[in-house]
Amino acid sequence: MDYQQARDYLLQKPETIEDYPFGPDVAVYKILGKMFATLGTEKDTDGKPQGRMNLKCDPTEALMLREIFSAVIPGYHMNKKHWNTVILDGSVPQGELKRMIDLSYTLVVKGLPKARRQGLMAKYGEQLE
Template sequence: MDYIQAREYLLSKPEAIEDFPFGPEVAVYKIAGKMFATLGTEKGADGKPEGRMNLKCEPTQALMLREIFSAVIPGYHMNKQHWNTVILDGSVPQGELKRMIDHSYALVVKGLPKAKRQGLIAKYGEQVE
């Protein structure tokens, strides 16, 4: 999954919006005003730009993913217990990246006020859980 594919998948989540509160270099993806991902680029080891995505994650799972994938590191400029940075260098399988995005999105939905969360679940069902 590259930057473009990641952006498309992030925006495919129900009611996800893209915002640029930190400037044009980093896109922030939100559901109901709450951030579930960031997406930007940095120079890779070869000097070419590569995508980097911050995703929310349950703490135990965050540690496990860091042990399994060298492209998953503690969240850059984020709470390192609850956020991972994923380097989009092609080493993490696309299915796993989608699962991590889904997990991040679901964690944020779970933390929304009850009425908003129930409204999303009523409208979109399992897509938001």
């Protein structure tokens, strides 16, 4: 999954907005005002732009993913217990990246106030799970 594929998938999540509160270099993806992902680029060792994405994660799973994939590191500029940075270098399978994005989104939805969460469930149902 490259930068554009990641962006497209993030924007498919219900009620997601793309915002740039930190400037034009890092996109922030939010559900009802709560961030569930960031997406930006950095130069790789060859000087080419490479996507980097921050995703929320269960703390135990965050550690496990860091052990399995060298492209998953503690969340850059984030709470490293709850966030991972994923380097979009092609080493993490696309299905796994989608699963990580889905998990991040779901964790943030679960943390929304009950009334807002119920409103989303009424409107989107299984798409949120």
